[in-house]
Amino acid sequence: QSALTQPPSxxxxxxxxxxxxxxxxxxxxxASNYVSWYQQYPGKAPKLMIYEVSKRPSGVPDRFxxxxxxxxxxxxxxxxxxxxxxxxxxxxxxGSNNLAVFGGGTKLTVL
Amino acid sequence: xxxxxxxxxxxxxxGGSLRLSCAASxxxxxxxxxxxxxxxxxxxxEWVSYISTSxxxxxxxxxxxxxxxxxxxxxxxxxxxxxxxxRAEDTAVYYxxxxxxxxxxxxxxxxGQGTLVTVSS
Numbered sequence: 001q002s003a004l005t006q007p008p009s010x011x012x013x014x015x016x017x018x019x020x021x022x023x024x025x026x027x028x029x030x031a032s033n034y035v036s037w038y039q040q041y042p043g044k045a046p047k048l049m050i051y052e053v054s055k056r057p058s059g060v061p062d063r064f065x066x067x068x069x070x071x072x073x074x075x076x077x078x079x080x081x082x083x084x085x086x087x088x089x090x091x092x093x094x095g096s097n098n099l100a101v102f103g104g105g106t107k108l109t110v111l
Numbered sequence: 112x113x114x115x116x117x118x119x120x121x122x123x124x125x126g127g128s129l130r131l132s133c134a135a136s137x138x139x140x141x142x143x144x145x146x147x148x149x150x151x152x153x154x155x156x157e158w159v160s161y162i163s164t165s166x167x168x169x170x171x172x173x174x175x176x177x178x179x180x181x182x183x184x185x186x187x188x189x190x191x192x193x194x195x196x197x198r199a200e201d202t203a204v205y206y207x208x209x210x211x212x213x214x215x216x217x218x219x220x221x222x223g224q225g226t227l228v229t230v231s232s
Contacts, residue, residue, distance in 0.1 A: 002155045002156075034217040034218055036218050036219070038219075044224075045206060045222040045223060045224050045225055046156070046206075046219075046222055047222075048211065048218070048219065048220055048221075051211055051218045051220070052217075052218070057211075057220070089156055091156075091218075091219070093217045093218070096170065097170060098158070098172070099146065099158045099161050099170060099216060100148075100158040100219065101158075102155060102156035102157065102158070103155075104155050105155060105156075
């Protein structure tokens with residue numbers, strides 16, 4: 001059982017927006033500005049899409065955005081494209097003794 | 112660009128040992144904290160261990176503490192994970208990973224392609 005809770009699936013049509021939630025506790029998401037989101041295609045390594053709640057690494061489209069409120073964080077994908085179909089995982093820094101906790105992943109389907 | 116290439120995975124019997132290696136390139140290896148993260152269908156993504164730039168500070172997940180040992184060789188730009196007393200629940204793809212920035216490890220910024228470890232009799 002993963003430490004952070006994500007919906008197992010989400011979907012949207014091309015051009016639409018989809019938001020994926022990630023719920024933790026006051027010990028991880030609620031206490032951390034180091035919430036990140038990863039995209040993973042089948043058989044591939046995860047790729048960083050959002051870090052420090054809402055920052056985008058170089059090369060990540062601005063269609064991807066992140067936010068946080070209390071113990072929950074969210075990833076929004078705007079203007080959905082077929083290539084966005086993948087699994088998405090949230091993660092939060094949880095202290096030096098427990099570097100990172102992860103969500104169980106959300107499979108995003110572009111209809 | 113950043114490259115992390117793992118090796119050493121395979122099939123091992125319960126109670127056995129395995130040593131994973133990770134060859135790094137494309138960045139100044141000695142400037143970054145490094146970690147091992149694993150992924151399995153049953154347990155999802157799970158942080159395993161991380162190590163400071165000098166190797167003097169090491170942390171482990173409770174699930175592997177006392178059985179796994181992380182180490183690094185900055186001269187060879189390599190990261191290692193010695194896995195002993197392996198259990199079936201250690202079966203997973205193991206990723207070598209790098210911190211996003213220099214300094215304290217807060218976010219994983221780069222991942223290798225992973226190496227599969229299967230613990231089964």
